[in-house]
Amino acid sequence: xxxxxxxxxxxxxxxxxxxxxxxxxxxxxxxxxxxxxxxxxxxxxxxxxxxxxxxxxxxxxxxxxxxxxxxxxxxxxxxxxxxxxxxxxxxxxxxxxxxxxxxxxxxxxxxxxxxxxxxxxxxxxxxxxxxxxxxxxxxxxxxxxxxxxxxxxxxxxxxxxxxxxxxxxxxxxxxxxxxxxxxxxxxxxxxxxxxxxxxxxxxxxxxxxxxxx
Amino acid sequence: xxxxxxxxxxxxxxxxxxxxxxxxxxxxxxxxxxxxxxxxxxxxxxxxxxxxxxxxxxxxxxxxxxxxxxxxxxxxxxxxxxxxxxxxxxxxxxxxxxxxxxxxxxxxxxxxxxxxxxxxxxxxxxxxxxxxxxxxxxxxxxxxxxxxxxxxxxxxxxxxxxxxxxxxxxxxxxxxxxxxxxxxxxxxxxxxxxxxxxxxxxxxxxxxxxxxxxxxxxxxxxxxxxxxxxxxxxxxxxxxxxxxxxxxxxxxxxxxxxxxxxxxxxxxxxxxxxxxxxxxxxxxxxxxxxxxxxxxxxxxxxxxxxxxxxxxxxxxxxxxxxxxxxxxxxxxxxxxxxxxxxxxxxxxxxxxxxxxxxxxxxxxxxxxxxxxxxxxxxxxxxxxxxxxxxxxxxxxxxxxxxxxxxxxxxxxxxxxxxxxxxxxxxxxxxxxxx
Ligand code: FES
Ligand SMILES: [Fe+2]
Numbered sequence: 203x204x205x206x207x208x209x210x211x212x213x214x215x216x217x218x219x220x221x222x223x224x225x226x227x228x229x230x231x232x233x234x235x236x237x238x239x240x241x242x243x244x245x246x247x248x249x250x251x252x253x254x255x256x257x258x259x260x261x262x263x264x265x266x267x268x269x270x271x272x273x274x275x276x277x278x279x280x281x282x283x284x285x286x287x288x289x290x291x292x293x294x295x296x297x298x299x300x301x302x303x304x305x306x307x308x309x310x311x312x313x314x315x316x317x318x319x320x321x322x323x324x325x326x327x328x329x330x331x332x333x334x335x336x337x338x339x340x341x342x343x344x345x346x347x348x349x350x351x352x353x354x355x356x357x358x359x360x361x362x363x364x365x366x367x368x369x370x371x372x373x374x375x376x377x378x379x380x381x382x383x384x385x386x387x388x389x390x391x392x393x394x395x396x397x398x399x400x401x402x403x404x405x406x407x408x409x410x411x412x413x414x415x
Numbered sequence: 416x417x418x419x420x421x422x423x424x425x426x427x428x429x430x431x432x433x434x435x436x437x438x439x440x441x442x443x444x445x446x447x448x449x450x451x452x453x454x455x456x457x458x459x460x461x462x463x464x465x466x467x468x469x470x471x472x473x474x475x476x477x478x479x480x481x482x483x484x485x486x487x488x489x490x491x492x493x494x495x496x497x498x499x500x501x502x503x504x505x506x507x508x509x510x511x512x513x514x515x516x517x518x519x520x521x522x523x524x525x526x527x528x529x530x531x532x533x534x535x536x537x538x539x540x541x542x543x544x545x546x547x548x549x550x551x552x553x554x555x556x557x558x559x560x561x562x563x564x565x566x567x568x569x570x571x572x573x574x575x576x577x578x579x580x581x582x583x584x585x586x587x588x589x590x591x592x593x594x595x596x597x598x599x600x601x602x603x604x605x606x607x608x609x610x611x612x613x614x615x616x617x618x619x620x621x622x623x624x625x626x627x628x629x630x631x632x633x634x635x636x637x638x639x640x641x642x643x644x645x646x647x648x649x650x651x652x653x654x655x656x657x658x659x660x661x662x663x664x665x666x667x668x669x670x671x672x673x674x675x676x677x678x679x680x681x682x683x684x685x686x687x688x689x690x691x692x693x694x695x696x697x698x699x700x701x702x703x704x705x706x707x708x709x710x711x712x713x714x715x716x717x718x719x720x721x722x723x724x725x726x727x728x729x730x731x732x733x734x735x736x737x738x739x740x741x742x743x744x745x746x747x748x749x750x751x752x753x754x755x756x757x758x759x760x761x762x763x764x765x766x767x768x769x770x771x772x773x774x775x776x777x778x779x780x781x782x783x784x785x786x787x788x789x790x791x792x793x794x795x796x797x798x799x800x801x802x803x804x805x806x807x808x809x810x811x812x813x814x815x816x817x818x819x820x821x822x823x824x825x826x827x828x829x830x831x832x833x834x835x836x837x838x839x840x841x842x843x844x845x846x847x848x849x
Contacts, residue, residue: 226690319641324634327640
């Protein structure tokens, strides 16, 4: 197997992910403070994207959706920064400063880079019975807007989504809501630093959420 | 064999030594009886005191299929009320939680105190002498709590809750007292699952020490491939009966898996969680020589305490089984925090993340297997479910707290469950024989 010198740029294999991030060293009080600040900023008034922003950010979100629908998890992993978070709150009726605070509340998913890797390795074991047969998804995103942010070097894009999920033997499930993507530049490449997925039915009971939103 | 499920109140022919009949999981008439007699006919878990901390707080829950309200009155006493207006039937409480001294029915505005009395009726002069306001209070449950766990029943003949819990009360003490003096807090969010399977498949699994090495192969394989041995749940591999885990009968349908003897250092054997590095450093700095003990309470207790018919205390979570129909069940996992003056809150920053681990990588595979059980059990021609593992191997013994115990893969918990189930289903929910 060829060893990549720049994984972030050139891509990951499952073998790379197995060894990529085995410690969890960046989720701390200041990171949680950043997420609380994000929640406030997501409530702002967005502006529709100009052509340049569409090329840079909307196309990346569309590409992310496509990779997930293709179950290309290793390539999906590559879209994220070194200190990323993939977060699906378990509460509705946002904004709610206390209940939306992941430092105080359990969530549907709160994956730092290491747990994101765990999830991919887990999905690839071939014995995750909740993914046998696997889920196939169709992600549709729309209503992209850019939000003002006080964080220098960061770009905030909010969008609405509908995801349909089909798994052999089960009815098709539909999920909707909004997503927030925070983009940063890392080694000259635009990466997703934080993604929050706010499901319309977040506080309800879910049948199977073992695929990626 | 011709199985008659409903026309009689005797179920002995469905529950044999070492096997039970599939219709117990698939028959809608049996399900309806269970919702009446099992849920409510025994002490049934309703809520935790920390969900309604202040005077006049309330939460809305279910007792079987019955909508109920659990209230704390102004003196702090708990009440269980049937959420059903005595006028013409509407539910009076339509919020999951809140604070109210009175509940006013939105339909014609009859209003009830949070202890269940009918307080006021609009245009009361429209009722004549036969109208007895004092007889029109809300339906009431018998309610008692043990160390914050609030239970309710319609059964007037049961002994008090603590007696009923028996050794489970002591096990709850051990679970709660891992950090002496700490208060257990809910209201930290829930992971809410739904499963296309009968509710008993979930209870059956909670003390099933046979399945982890197989049903959780994905979790075990992922951990081993990424982190090597020694981390989280490795005791589930190989011949578990040669390991140190045990299962026990806690009486009245309660069961217990004890994994504690397999855990040498809780923190070192914990599953990975986001924030581990930074918060371990802070806790170590703050706590000095008590750091190890503080880090250990991040991890689950190594105890599964299952209290018949709907409460499963597993790891740091409180799971509540909410049956919806014969083949649909909601399972709500309440996350918990530990709060004490001498315990840094960083412990909870880690506990929240750790309590996402098993719901992500463990429970979904079990739920998928429960659903496949339900599908298989619909087949008429293969009638029986096996419950006889270690029934006659001579491996059971009287263990700690005088509980009948066995090796961890023993299906003793299934047999314990069915004994209590049969006792409950053959009686009315208010006690006495039907
Ligand atoms: S149904 Fe409640 S007041 Fe009429
Ligand atoms: Fe399990």
